[in-house]
Amino acid sequence: MAKKKRSKQRADFRKKYQGRVRKGDMTRSFQIGDQEKLADIVNAERVSGKGELTRKRTVTSQTLEESGSEMSAATDESLLPGRVVSVHGLKSKVLGENGQFYECAVRQVLKSLNIEQRNVIVAGDRVRFRAESPVDGMIESIEPRGGVISRTSRGRQHVIAANVDYLLIITSAAQPGLKPALIDRFLLTAEHCGVEPVVVINKVDLIDPVPLQSMIGVFASLGYRVLMTSAETGVNIKYLHALLTEKQTALAGQSGVGKSSLLNAIEPGLGLAVSNVSLDNEKGRHTTTATTLIPLAVGGAVFDTPGIRQFQLWDIASNEVSGLMPDLRPYVSACRYPDCLHLNEDACAVKNAVADSRIDARRYDSYCHIVEELLIEEGSNR
Ligand SMILES: Nc1nc2c(ncn2[C@@H]2O[C@H](COP(=O)(O)OP(=O)(O)OP(=O)(O)O)[C@@H](O)[C@H]2O)c(=O)[nH]1
Numbered sequence: 080m081a082k083k084k085r086s087k088q089r090a091d092f093r094k095k096y097q098g099r100v101r102k103g104d105m106t107r108s109f110q111i112g113d114q115e116k117l118a119d120i121v122n123a124e125r126v127s128g129k130g131e132l133t134r135k136r137t138v139t140s141q142t143l144e145e146s147g148s149e150m151s152a153a154t155d156e157s158l159l160p161g162r163v164v165s166v167h168g169l170k171s172k173v174l175g176e177n178g179q180f181y182e183c184a185v186r187q188v189l190k191s192l193n194i195e196q197r198n199v200i201v202a203g204d205r206v207r208f209r210a211e212s213p214v215d216g217m218i219e220s221i222e223p224r225g226g227v228i229s230r231t232s233r234g235r236q237h238v239i240a241a242n243v244d245y246l247l248i249i250t251s252a253a254q255p256g257l258k259p260a261l262i263d264r265f266l267l268t269a270e271h272c273g274v275e276p277v278v279v280i281n282k283v284d285l286i287d288p289v290p291l292q293s294m295i296g297v298f299a300s301l302g303y304r305v306l307m308t309s310a311e312t313g314v315n316i317k318y319l320h321a322l323l324t325e326k327q328t329a330l331a332g333q334s335g336v337g338k339s340s341l342l343n344a345i346e347p348g349l350g351l352a353v354s355n356v357s358l359d360n361e362k363g364r365h366t367t368t369a370t371t372l373i374p375l376a377v378g379g380a381v382f383d384t385p386g387i388r389q390f391q392l393w394d395i396a397s398n399e400v401s402g403l404m405p406d407l408r409p410y411v412s413a414c415r416y417p418d419c420l421h422l423n424e425d426a427c428a429v430k431n432a433v434a435d436s437r438i439d440a441r442r443y444d445s446y447c448h449i450v451e452e453l454l455i456e457e458g459s460n461r
């Protein structure tokens with residue numbers, strides 16, 4: 080009897096839910112349920128007061144964004160898009176798309192999304208923020224970062240600049256004289272950070288450019304853009320101007336090569352802004368991160384920090400160097416020893432390629448100097 084009752088119950092259940100829930104639907108209905116739950120949260124917030132609503136909705140959106148949902152703070156039209164130009168302790172200076180600067184705090188939930196708190200916001204970040212007054216605001220969301228210049232300290236990545244489109248490696252043909260080995264080092268850093276480098280050889284008005292052609296040809300054959308400029312006579316300034324338009328560019332280069340003069344040639348007063356920022360940094364005014372983004376009238380911006388200007392071979396290990404040089408890279412796997420450093424080992428495919436002029440001898444020489452220097456450093460750190 081009891082058995083008959085149970086089977087009737089099962090039949091009734093099947094009849095009731097037939098066509099609504101099938102076995103394979105479980106996951107989908109679960110997701111729908113979740114979305115409904117989120118919609119309920121949003122609706123509940125909607126009745127809790129306008130200001131509160133927008134704030135909480137954004138938090139929900141951020142969480143959804145993290146989990147890959149299409150819903151995001153980007154859909155909240157009351158938020159302004161902007162770029163972080165500098166970070167000072169807990170406050171960030173943001174340039175809104177409306178052309179105004181805002182001192183912004185960061186929504187707590189965003190901080191909790193990042194383990195490395197000091198990197199929650201860095202210069203160059205694209206954010207959406209709520210203007211709380213004509214000069215203050217609250218950052219509600221951060222867009223995913225593109226090219227990043229960073230270094231690792233004690234196993235943690237320290238981001239110095241975000242959304243870097245180009246690393247402009249500025250050198251001078253004379254006064255100070257050209258140092259191709261320094262270009263190689265900066266190229267290595269660009270490769271390491273995954274940021275596109277552009278080599279600028281400034282002060283070409285002071286030299287005969289013909290002898291430089293073969294060196295430039297080697298860089299060009301490796302896919303690197305090389306630009307000869309003169310801030311003095313205006314050679315290629317138009318090209319440089321076009322390159323920087325709408326891009327975020329980091330500058331690297333020794334003192335005196337003409338960084339400020341080139342920026343002034345592109346936009347009068349810009350070089351001055353850069354020098355002033357560097358002075359501020361030296362006085363320790365920018366405490367959390369020294370990097371500053373200097374907006375260009377043409378829409379792009381340049382990063383400036385003494386750190387980037389003189390940055391060295393951060394975080395690169397001696398055995399990583401050949402992999403970061405596009406001319407050496409194709410040969411490394413053909414060496415007899417898998418841990419070959421291409422210095423004194425036999426049956427080294429890299430050295431064979433140098434001997435046959437398949438690799439430029441000057442570039443290989445640079446490689447040897449860099450690796451030897453790193454080996455000494457690694458030895459002393461042991
Ligand atoms: N002949 C010539 N001189 C230049 C050119 N560009 C810059 N200079 C000169 O080089 C000197 C250094 O130029 P800056 O623009 O101050 O160099 P910088 O790289 O900004 O130097 P730091 O601020 O020390 O990093 C100045 O005397 C400039 O006038 C150029 O294309 N040709």
Ligand SMILES: [Zn+2]
Nearest residue numbers: 414419421427
């Ligand atoms: Zn080798």
